[in-house]
Amino acid sequence: MSEAAVKEIVWYGLMALAGGFLLAGAILLLRARSFLARSVRTTGIVLDVSTHWHEGTTTYRPRVGYTDIDGVERQGKTPISASNYDFAPGSEVEIRYDPARPERVVLVGSWLLFVLPIIFLGVGALLAVIFLSIRGEFFG
Numbered sequence: 001m002s003e004a005a006v007k008e009i010v011w012y013g014l015m016a017l018a019g020g021f022l023l024a025g026a027i028l029l030l031r032a033r034s035f036l037a038r039s040v041r042t043t044g045i046v047l048d049v050s051t052h053w054h055e056g057t058t059t060y061r062p063r064v065g066y067t068d069i070d071g072v073e074r075q076g077k078t079p080i081s082a083s084n085y086d087f088a089p090g091s092e093v094e095i096r097y098d099p100a101r102p103e104r105v106v107l108v109g110s111w112l113l114f115v116l117p118i119i120f121l122g123v124g125a126l127l128a129v130i131f132l133s134i135r136g137e138f139f140g
Contacts, residue, residue: 011135025124057083
């Protein structure tokens with residue numbers, strides 16, 4: 001295989017990597033939007049908060065009790081722990097939950113639902129810009 005062919009394969013592989021990040025970010029973003037579209041907003045009560053320590057940072061993951069649209073008492077935990085989730089038990093919080101998976105609770109106003117999509121889209125865009133800018137070195 002010639003050197004030019006190897007460079008071409010490497011470059012297209014790098015672009016596939018960037019495309020993979022962009023695709024993953026787009027899928028995660030669509031899933032977040034889909035959750036917001038089908039979820040129900042209600043008020044919940046913080047039942048308890050689990051504490052997690054990692055590399056000197058403390059994060060909190062609340063367990064919330066709420067009544068669903070059918071009048072059934074439910075409980076759910078946020079999918080992600082965060083440093084600003086340090087709620088006292090008994091605190092009222094606005095939540096969204098998925099009627100198909102009522103144990104999945106997201107706090108209203110939480111930007112964490114969009115963190116992973118933004119990270120993946122940003123990394124994918126950055127890689128694409130970098131790889132496109134060095135394209136001349138591969139096909140010079």
